[in-house]
Amino acid sequence: MDFAFSEEQEMLRRSTRDFLAKECSPKVVRKLMEGSGYDAAMWKKIADLGWTALGIPEEYGGAGTFLDLVVVLEEAGRALLPGPFFATMGLAVPAILEAGTEAQKKEALGAIAQGSARATLAFTEPSGRWDAGSVSLKATRAGGGWKLEGVKLFVPDAGVADYTVVVARTRGDGRPRSEDEDGITLFLVKGRPAGMTVNPLETLDMTRRWGEIRFDDVQLGDDAVMGAPNKAWPHLKRALEQSTAALCAEMVGGVQKVLETSTDYAKTRQQFGKPIGIYQAVSHKLADMLVLSESGRSATYYAAWAVDADAPDRSLASSMAKAYVSDAYRKVAGDGIQVHGGIGFTWEHDMHLYFKRAKSSEVTLGDATYHRELVAQALDL
Amino acid sequence: MDFDLSPDEKAFRDQVRAWLKANAPRDGDGDGDMETFIERRRAWQKKLSEAGYVGITWPEEYGGRGGNFMNQLIFNDEMILAQAPEPINVIGLGMGGPVVIAHGTEEQKKRYLPPLLSAEEIWCQGFSEPNAGSDLSGLQTRAEDRGDHYIVNGQKVWTTLAHVAKWCMLLARERKEPNPRDGLTYLLVDMESPGVEVRPLVQITGDAEFNEIFFKDVKVPKSQILGEACKGWAVAMTTLLHERGTLGLALATRAQITAAELAEHARKLGRGADPLVRQKIAQHTIEARALQLNGYRAVTAVKRSGIPGPEGSILKLMWSELNQRMTETAVDIAGPSGQVSDGDGWKYQFLRSRANTIEAGTSEVLRNILAERVLGLPRSR
Numbered sequence: 047m048d049f050a051f052s053e054e055q056e057m058l059r060r061s062t063r064d065f066l067a068k069e070c071s072p073k074v075v076r077k078l079m080e081g082s083g084y085d086a087a088m089w090k091k092i093a094d095l096g097w098t099a100l101g102i103p104e105e106y107g108g109a110g111t112f113l114d115l116v117v118v119l120e121e122a123g124r125a126l127l128p129g130p131f132f133a134t135m136g137l138a139v140p141a142i143l144e145a146g147t148e149a150q151k152k153e154a155l156g157a158i159a160q161g162s163a164r165a166t167l168a169f170t171e172p173s174g175r176w177d178a179g180s181v182s183l184k185a186t187r188a189g190g191g192w193k194l195e196g197v198k199l200f201v202p203d204a205g206v207a208d209y210t211v212v213v214a215r216t217r218g219d220g221r222p223r224s225e226d227e228d229g230i231t232l233f234l235v236k237g238r239p240a241g242m243t244v245n246p247l248e249t250l251d252m253t254r255r256w257g258e259i260r261f262d263d264v265q266l267g268d269d270a271v272m273g274a275p276n277k278a279w280p281h282l283k284r285a286l287e288q289s290t291a292a293l294c295a296e297m298v299g300g301v302q303k304v305l306e307t308s309t310d311y312a313k314t315r316q317q318f319g320k321p322i323g324i325y326q327a328v329s330h331k332l333a334d335m336l337v338l339s340e341s342g343r344s345a346t347y348y349a350a351w352a353v354d355a356d357a358p359d360r361s362l363a364s365s366m367a368k369a370y371v372s373d374a375y376r377k378v379a380g381d382g383i384q385v386h387g388g389i390g391f392t393w394e395h396d397m398h399l400y401f402k403r404a405k406s407s408e409v410t411l412g413d414a415t416y417h418r419e420l421v422a423q424a425l426d427l
Numbered sequence: 428m429d430f431d432l433s434p435d436e437k438a439f440r441d442q443v444r445a446w447l448k449a450n451a452p453r454d455g456d457g458d459g460d461m462e463t464f465i466e467r468r469r470a471w472q473k474k475l476s477e478a479g480y481v482g483i484t485w486p487e488e489y490g491g492r493g494g495n496f497m498n499q500l501i502f503n504d505e506m507i508l509a510q511a512p513e514p515i516n517v518i519g520l521g522m523g524g525p526v527v528i529a530h531g532t533e534e535q536k537k538r539y540l541p542p543l544l545s546a547e548e549i550w551c552q553g554f555s556e557p558n559a560g561s562d563l564s565g566l567q568t569r570a571e572d573r574g575d576h577y578i579v580n581g582q583k584v585w586t587t588l589a590h591v592a593k594w595c596m597l598l599a600r601e602r603k604e605p606n607p608r609d610g611l612t613y614l615l616v617d618m619e620s621p622g623v624e625v626r627p628l629v630q631i632t633g634d635a636e637f638n639e640i641f642f643k644d645v646k647v648p649k650s651q652i653l654g655e656a657c658k659g660w661a662v663a664m665t666t667l668l669h670e671r672g673t674l675g676l677a678l679a680t681r682a683q684i685t686a687a688e689l690a691e692h693a694r695k696l697g698r699g700a701d702p703l704v705r706q707k708i709a710q711h712t713i714e715a716r717a718l719q720l721n722g723y724r725a726v727t728a729v730k731r732s733g734i735p736g737p738e739g740s741i742l743k744l745m746w747s748e749l750n751q752r753m754t755e756t757a758v759d760i761a762g763p764s765g766q767v768s769d770g771d772g773w774k775y776q777f778l779r780s781r782a783n784t785i786e787a788g789t790s791e792v793l794r795n796i797l798a799e800r801v802l803g804l805p806r807s808r
Contacts, residue, residue: 047429047430047431047432047436047497047500047723048428048429048727049428049430049720049723049724049726049727050428050724050727050728051428052428113428309802309803309804312804313803313804313805320805321804321805323798323804323805324804324805324806324807325807326791326794326795326798326807329794329795329798329799329802329804329807330791330794330795330798332798332802332804333744333793333794333795333797333798333802334794336741336797336801336802337741337744337745337797340721340724340741341714341717341718341720341721341741341745342717343724344717344720344721344723344724345713345716345717345720347428347720347724348430348720348723350428351428351429351430352430355429355430355431357430366712366713366716366717369709369710369713370713370714370717415706418705418706418709418710418713419702419705419706419709421709421712421713422699422705422706422708422709425690425708425709425712426690426694426699427690427693427694427698427699427704427705427708427709
């Protein structure tokens with residue numbers, strides 16, 4: 047057993063951090079946050095570094111492992127990298143890998159690895175839930191293909207995705223039922239077919255864009271179906287486990303950055319003639335933030351390994367990580383503002399960007415309460 | 428990163444598993460009163476040590492197994508699976524042995540380590556005093572230099588196992604120095620010496636698990652100095668690092684056991700239908716797992732540096748506070764029955780856990796250590 051990244055992975059971490067410090071400074075993040083949220087030139091640089099090939103098998107044009115991707119995602123989270131990197135690499139790629147046909151993998155993964163396509167996963171609906179029973183978007187047989195009718199909400203980076211993995215219900219009466227794992231089909235939608243409209247949402251965390259996608263009588267060919275109709279849930283579930291580990295990696299990068307920034311501030315900010323970090327009311331808060339950061343990281347790294355190695359506890363490990371890290375990021379980001387005092391509450395300071403990212407990540411792929419319930423089920427309570 | 432066991436590690440695991448299956452005392456046996464408890468645990472340690480499962484990482488020439496930390500981890504995990512009790516000599520194994528290995532002479536290692544492993548000689552720790560708890564260097568027990576021996580006078584308190592111990596790791600003041608950390612001498616005191624008196628200290632559980640030790644003109648030969656005279660502080664710090672680091676791993680193991688027992692307790696009581704209970708127990712289980720994974724990461728770090736770092740304080744801090752929450756949940760979910768004296772031991776554990784955040788470094792001291800030595804914040808004292 048070895049619970050550490052390899053030397054090569056640590057090198058990748060250093061070069062990623064250097065690149066992001068230069069290319070994705072807080073100034074850049076704010077510009078994107080206030081603008082379109084996506085910078086094609088930055089995407090090209092990212093692709094040139096090989097990040098968009100990580101975790102994609104060589105046969106589809108990829109290079110590098112999922113754990114390499116975890117390292118990059120952690121740094122991306124630390125820098126609050128805006129744009130569809132997580133949506134593409136963390137959400138869409140695992141779904142395509144788990145459920146896609148050979149032809150779909152060749153085409154979509156190849157384009158993603160090359161840097162010429164971005165992608166996302168359209169799962170949630172107005173209920174905001176992440177279980178199988180929440181899926182009610184209807185796909186029915188029509189002509190030689192399929193017809194999609196319904197709404198997907200809170201879809202990350204829907205506006206810039208070239209491929210959208212759509213989770214649809216193809217059996218049953220369309221009424222959400224939590225036990226309804228049978229009857230779910232995935233579709234790989236390329237571009238914007240007629241009847242598909244994307245409406246951007248204004249959200250708390252504008253470093254990450256969410257959109258509403260409306261499917262109004264959207265016609266798709268049979269080649270859009272991913273795997274066997276009605277039987278997609280087990281594949282999607284595995285993909286979501288991987289996505290969850292990937293998101294946790296991004297989150298622990300943010301946690302660590304908030305801890306470092308707050309610790310530095312406590313060392314230099316003087317009150318009553320002393321650095322505030324000398325007062326235990328402050329230093330003990332930072333010690334607690336350290337415990338949350340370290341534990342979140344341990345849980346995340348293990349989950350990443352477990353999904354990658356297909357360990358028997360991969361599902362439990364990813365739920366444990368998401369439950370822990372969701373709470374940890376929210377708490378640490380909030381305490382980070384508190385340690386900074388008034389300056390931490392200003393628009394000018396970066397603390398609020400992390401506080402908002404913490405909140406938006408918390409509800410993505412299921413919050414702590416949802417994942418604790420999954421853990422309780424695994425404990426047979 | 429790799430959590431799979433190597434073929435050697437697998438072979439070791441299988442061997443331990445088979446041995447524990449054949450030899451571990453049954454869970455339902457019960458420990459009875461304090462005397463029976465001590466004798467049963469002593470016999471259990473003897474059996475373990477004869478099989479080579481005590482002092483797994485200690486050098487072979489002193490009776491250890493000469494194994495690595497992975498062997499220790501595997502052994503700990505197997506102990507959980509087998510629900511096997513801990514050996515009796517917890518203080519000696521967690522602190523006494525490691526500190527003798529680090530600071531002892533060749534003669535001392537040969538003299539003290541083998542009977543410690545076999546539980547023929549039990550160890551206790553004489554650090555805390557009525558007026559020196561967290562501020563250890565303020566201790567008042569005196570060691571007076573009389574040429575080839577010392578005369579020790581003073582009082583120690585909160586001494587686990589003192590009533591059955593053969594050796595006490597005693598920290599005493601030999602000289603007054605401007606810096607109170609100078610002038611302290613670390614002695615191994617024979618608890619059978621004339622002038623040593625042990626008085627049980629009844630605690631909030633009603634049991635007397637701790638003791639006070641009174642030293643009145645106790646003669647201690649200089650051959651029983653550990654390290655150098657007047658330089659006992661460094662030896663004491665090694666002891667505490669091991670207490671919080673190596674012992675931290677054992678605590679991570681214990682947290683797994685407690686979490687599993689708590690889940691079983693909830694199932695037996697039929698409380699699994701209550702969503703709040705489910706959430707709580709899942710959260711405890713997740714924290715116990717995060718604690719264990721932190722321990723695994725610490726082991727990887729120790730493999731590189733050789734000694735446990737201050738990060739070990741995280742394990743002890745997390746365990747103590749988690750154990751209080753877990754035992755409280757156990758009592759709470761039993762309702763009024765949780766108040767009644769019972770056979771399952773939760774009421775006792777609930778009370779006993781209040782000491783967890785005080786013994787072996789209070790949570791306040793541990794947060795200071797994390798703030799100062801890990802985060803580099805200014806010293807508060």
